[in-house]
Amino acid sequence: MKANIRRSKNKIETITDTQGQKLYKDTEIENVLVDHFKNLFTKQDTHNIKETVQIVEGRISQDMHQELSKIFTKEEVFQAIKDMKSLAAPGPDGLPALFYHNYWEIIGEDVTNMALDILNNNSDPSHLNSTYICLIPKTNNPSTPSDFRPISLCNVSLKIVTKTLANRIKDMLPEVISPNQSAFIKGRLITDNTIIASEIFHYLAHSKRKNGYVGIKTDMAKAYDRVEWDFLEATLTSMGFPKSMVSTIMNCVRTVKFSILINGHPSQEFYPQRGLRQGDPLSPYLFIICADVLSGLITKAQQDKLIHGVMICHEAPEISHLFFADDSLVFCRANTKEVSTIQNIIQIYQNASGQLVNFSKSEMVFSKGVSNQIQRDISNILPMKILNQFSKYLGMPVALGRSKKQIFNFIQEKIWKKLKGWKEKHLSFAGRGTLIKAVAQAIPTYLMSSFLLPKGVCDQLEKMICNFWWGSSTDHRKIHWIKWSTVCKHKMEGGIGFRDLRAFNEALLAKQGWRLITQPDSLVAKILKAKYYPKGEFLKASHKQQMSYTWKSILQASWVIKRGSYWTIGSGQGINIWEDNWIQQKGNPTSTISKPNNCGLIKVKELMDDNYNDWNVTIINQIFNPYEAHMIQQIPILDKTQSDILTWDGTRDGHYSVKSGYQAIMEWAKNSDNNNATSSNSSMEIWKVLWKLNVPPKHSHFIWRCLSNAIPVKGKLFKKGIRCDPLCPRCLNHVETIQHVFLECDWAKKVWFASPLTLNLNSNQLTEFYDWFNYMIINTDKECMEKIVAITYEIWNTRNLLVFQNKDLPPQEISANALKRLHEFKSFEEQRTPIQKPSHKSCRNNTSWSPPLRGCLKANVDAHLSSDGRWLSGLVLRREDGSAVGSATRMHKGSGEAVLGEALALNDAMEWVAKFINHQVVLETDSQTIVKAIKGRMRIRKDWGWIVQRSIIFLEENPNADIRWVPRSANRVAHEMAKWAEIEPNSEWINCVPTCIWPFIQKDKYFVAPD
Known part of the structure; x- marks a missing residue:
């Protein structure tokens, strides 16, 4: 149904041609679209390619060249297919990666040989290179061909080749690509750019310098589609990529043939002459390699003092530009000379690469003090809109005023639009839960990775999500049966596992702080250190005047790292005995010790033996109490030549992760809440069993509500002030409670006895539903529990049928219906094709020791x-x-x-x-x-x-x-x-x-x- 709605919404009913005439016939629509994209992908005249790409000459070192020139192996091909998403859209051959994953043992050898023949022998890949162009609307009501974004659907067999190439290339790029680019580079994030931009605009807003600055945000028109192939080849060659690899890459690029999918039907084929396919695993890396030519030209102008970037403080790096894929932000002094230099650089790059700046969509802002006359002069050189400030950069607000709540309102509106469109009445609690986790709580994640959302904003977001969860709307409020804080608990602790947004916000910001510690050579770390902790460390940075809101947010989350990390000892030179966390105790990485009087020792190094990788036991026993001395001597000293390392306690490898940070914050909050007792083992066991049962998700969510006393039985409704008869609608003798509906009512007892389980519920058994369900878990097996869940759900459905439609069913039919639906669910689950990644077939049974080869x-x-x-x-x-x-x-x-x-x-x-x-x-x-x-x-x-x-x-x-x-x-x-x-x-x-x-x-x- 959802696919049909989407298909109907995306159907191209009409198109406007270059003459402004609306066309409705399928053939006419096809002709217009094909002509448009043929023209877009047609080669144009270029100039001075060789001279332009010299700016990136020799970026590939000899060691890199040697590594890139190695023969491709079957292991690399295997890794490429293993990394692909199983159900990503297939190409014209209709075979998704799932097919290759499930049948790799049959087809793997042939596919590998085919890929290696192309990669190592430069064979022609044209037979694999047919590609569909899927048109994605860029606006709500697209009317012209330019309103669509062309996404390429390549054959997986070809993507295996290009993915293998991409995997080898991408490891080299951090050393090759300018630090001003952060897209698709390992160790760099989009938030690097947004944080730097935020710091720059904060500086410009408060700067009183006479020499003002201009920030130029350029929009590259059809950036991927306009890359000239000759320019791409020249750039790769100039950088120093091996000739064989360049030849293979260009073969994959040049042999493509396109067919446009129009309302589900492919158009006539045509051959492009330029452009990179959006959808090819290799294209993002090729694009940033080309964009680094522009980066190099701007950097050269900066080095030659032709332009001056922004320095937010004396020791900070000078920033002249920030690139993220096709998003460009350029800074220079606000005078005609420097802006003309920028304009000239852009023109040189356009002439060589085929790129084209869309001035109508580009914008620029000026710092304080730049006169209106200078602004007009500059706009004559670069004809683009002048703004007081950019509202957003890469989707992130960069100019924050005093009212943070007002600025972040857009995120509330975005989530509200999603919630309104989901029609919660037609969704079960399980369906609503999935959508909340996958969409509603995921939307603010990007924003929260750089900003600490005001508490009022988080509360408002959680209120919206909570209302959606319980089925409330603007005109009809439903009862919220369980506290939101309980719903946000982990599933093993009696919750549903929704995120506490404030805690998750802090976990995301702590990740930024961790990156400043572990990647001090990154551009963003250099800038923040120069301004906020020039002679110290991030964890010891303090609040200062005129801090940007981004830095305030990151600094406010630093407590997470301080509390959850400890020092792994190397030389001991960088660890303070009395102030740093280095004596790690289980579950308490923040253990510090008190300094005794008249002790002059400061560094952990002073507690070590000078000659061995061991402790100086004599000094330790003199200074510390017996318990502390024992704990210290249990710490291994493995290599005193190594630097000390800050280690996160919550992960196996010692690296901070947002998931482990969030778990730690929630655990600390639970431990600090005296009213929140730790869940017992038996309590955790009941939730563990429930969520592992092979039953429909709506069944398990229903049982969770029963166990949490959150079912709207009449007795509870009456207590809540709802005008209703509190008596059971069947027996009319007892107040309707959860335990009465499912265990005590004579009708319910008949249902259980008539079922294949033949349960005889008498008054001596446990009557609280939670206790009874826990008793059944202990005394029955998994299959029996699945039947109990199904029957319980059916009892409630039949109760609702009686209450709302005055219909009833005999007890013996209830269990039959329940078990029939359970059987149907399990049959469907068994028939589903398992999504599995391919694995190398073991050549021997290695459960027993095997000897080495002869002579080994x-x-x-x-x-x-x-x-x-x-x-x-x-x-x-x-x-x-x-x-x-x-x-x-x-x-x-x-x-x-x-x-x-x-x-x-x-x-x-x-x-x-x-x-x-x-x-x-x-x-x-x-x-x-x-x-x-x-x-x-x-x-x-x-x-x-x-x-x-x-x-x-x-x-x-x-x-x-x-x-x-x-x-x-x-x-x-x-x-x-x-x-x-x-x-x-x-x-x-x-x-x-x-x-x-x-x-x-x-x-x-x-x-x-x-x-």
Whole structure:
């Protein structure tokens, strides 16, 4: 139904041609659209391409060139298809990525060979390169071809090729693309631009400089569609991309043929001569590479002092431009000389690239003090609108006055429009919940990532969402049966899991603060540090006069990072003993200690042994009480040559995430609320079981309302002051309560007894519905609980049929109807095609240990936590026949997470096998987390992260070595060795193992199939 409505809404009934005449016939509409896009994609004359692209010459370093020139592998092709969304729109062949995911084992080899032939042998991809153009309306009532945005629907087979190219290119771009561009670059965000822009406009609004500035926001007309292919090829070549890669890219770009989808039917085909397809995975990266030519031209003018960007303070970087894809914001001094330079640069770029500035949609603003005459002179050079201030930049308000609530009203209006259009009467609670989470609560996320919304705005948004949830409207208010704070709790704590907007806002802003700490070399970090904490650190920054609202917002959320993070110790040079959080206790990363009198020690480094990676026990015992001394000595010192690292406690890798930040804020709020007792295990179990049942979502939501005492039975309505008869409509003898409707009424008892469950509900059983449901969970299985849920829902439906339509059904039909609907739901679920990602087919059963290849060695390693809280390592090195080359045990101070113990064991193994490195050595561990981090070259901020980095370096320096994951069952010998380390720690055995380990060695020898 929804698809039909959308199709009807988007149908092109008429089109206006270039003569202003309205056309209605299908053939006429097709001709107009095809002619328009043929013209748009037709090559135009360009000038001075070679000279223009010299500005980006040599951006690709020799190391990058070497990496880009490597032969493409089947693993890269596999990763490309794995990364694609399963149900994204397919191309002309009609095959979505889901087809490739589900049948990769059958078609994978052929598809991989096809892709590698194009990537490595520069084969012609034209047979894959047919593309539909889907027309997306840019306005509510599109009337001309320019009112549509052309989105390309490429064949997935072609997208596999371009996605593989994109995956290889994108890792190089942070070093290649100017820091003034933030789109599609790893480590950069759109909010980098909006925060910088906000700071600049805040500065300009308060600046009293005589030399004013102008901010120019340009609109590039059809930016993707106008990229000239010769310019693209010249740019890639000038940057230094390998010739073979440039040739492959241009083959994929130049061999395309288009067909426009008009009301669901493809038009005649035509061949474009320029443009990048919006919908091709490679296009965004090619576009920002081209745009960097313009960035380079502006930067060169700035370096030559032909223009001057804005410096918001003395030490801040000078900002002359900010780019995000095709959105450009340029700054210079407000005089005709500099503006003429900008105009000249734009003209040079347009002539070479094919881009065209749409001056009618471009705008500019001036800082205070720029006279009207100068503004008029500048507008004669750049004929665009002059505004007092930009209302928005990249969808974000940049000029904020005193009334923040008034400025942020637009977000309320946006959400209200969505809520009004959903027709909540036709949606179940489950449907409303899905829409609230996916849309209503997602809309303000972008805004909240840069601004702390006023409490009144958050309250108003939550009120709107709450009204929608309970079915209220402007003319009819429904009862809100449960407090909104309870509804916002996690599902495992009795809520629905809606977000607390204020807490989520703070979690998003804390992410910005975390990026300032962890990416100090980013452009946004340099600017904010220069202005607000030039000689200090972000976490110690304080409020100042004339702060922008963006900075106030980020600073106000810094408490989240302070409370939820701790220092992982490296050299100890940067950690203050008494002020910083470095003694991590479980669940309390913010543990600090009091400074004793007459103690001159300041840095953690002063507590370390000068000669070893260990603590100075004598000093520690002198200064700290026994408990503190013990806690300190449990902290491992892994490498004093490394810098100290701020670590977020709430994630496995130590990096802050918005999800973990939000969870932490909610947990802290719960713990600080004395009236909010922690949920018991039995309470959590009932919610855990409920949400895991395989029943229709509206059934589980209904039971949640029953368990939360939020069903509008007559007894509750009467207490609320609603004029109604509080008695049960069936028996007319008792007040209608939740437990009466489902458990106590004679009619309900007959339903339960007549069902296949044959439940006999007598007065001795639990009568509160919550207690009864919990009792049934404990004493029945999952399948039985699903039937109970279905029957409960049907009892309520039948009750409503009686109350509102005066119709009734016999008890024996109730369970039959309920179980029939449950069966239909399960059958439908089973028939749905599972959306699964392709996986490499395992070539052997690796549940048992397998020997190495002939002439190679294999080291198995595992960790074990001793009874006194120390990490023990067990190592065994074996030949291809299963015999032992040697074995060893190690002991380490400190406990910590299990992954740290596994990492220490792996580190011991790397040191121990170093003397055998002339052989090919495979190291096996049963820690999937560590192997995944090593293979993915992840930056881990926790203590075990240093061992991951060592492992990466170890593999780079020793090409004969490899580190792999195996299940625990294939690592049994190492596991037993780690346990034996408690008896004989720090010991080695040559050509043998301890006697108690021998039976396990013998058992593994039975498995002779090599790797």
